[in-house]
Amino acid sequence: MRGFNPTKLTARVATVALATLLGACAVAQAEGPAWDPNKPVALPSGDVAYQNINEAIQMADVWGDRATGPHGTFGKFPANFETPVHTHTFAYHGVVLAGVMTNPFGETGEKSPAKMPAGSYWYVPAGTPHSTACVSTTPCQFFFDSEGGFNFTPLAAK
Numbered sequence: 001m002r003g004f005n006p007t008k009l010t011a012r013v014a015t016v017a018l019a020t021l022l023g024a025c026a027v028a029q030a031e032g033p034a035w036d037p038n039k040p041v042a043l044p045s046g047d048v049a050y051q052n053i054n055e056a057i058q059m060a061d062v063w064g065d066r067a068t069g070p071h072g073t074f075g076k077f078p079a080n081f082e083t084p085v086h087t088h089t090f091a092y093h094g095v096v097l098a099g100v101m102t103n104p105f106g107e108t109g110e111k112s113p114a115k116m117p118a119g120s121y122w123y124v125p126a127g128t129p130h131s132t133a134c135v136s137t138t139p140c141q142f143f144f145d146s147e148g149g150f151n152f153t154p155l156a157a158k
Helices: 006-022
Strands: 058-064 071-077 092-098 100-102 121-124 140-146
Touching: 100 140
Parallel strands: none
Antiparallel strands: 058 071, 071 140, 092 121, 092 140
């Protein structure tokens, strides 16, 4: 992992956890003006504007624009849900906020991926085949951020 810094990781996880607990993040792109990093923002969790990505997945940008560039995004998966194996053009960092998730890596997925309860962190390098799953009997919520736009390329389509 290029440039891994445990101090930065701890700061990133603490920042995301604090933002979640206080309901403070940034402006939801669908609801507000363009992101301005020089303006403070407090966004209560009830005001986060989720969009249905498909019938199972919901996402809400709270800073940036996940379609075109750097962003911070909340996501929701239903209980017992797993995506197909896929890749992304840009790397991303994720934090589990509710439920239990896994992120099986590799073209066929790991046999026993780590189970990640709320408070857990994961990182996916650009181009790495993986799936992302909610393995709990309750829905999962997570936060992820990336330095580039978010895309989803199923492995079979490569």
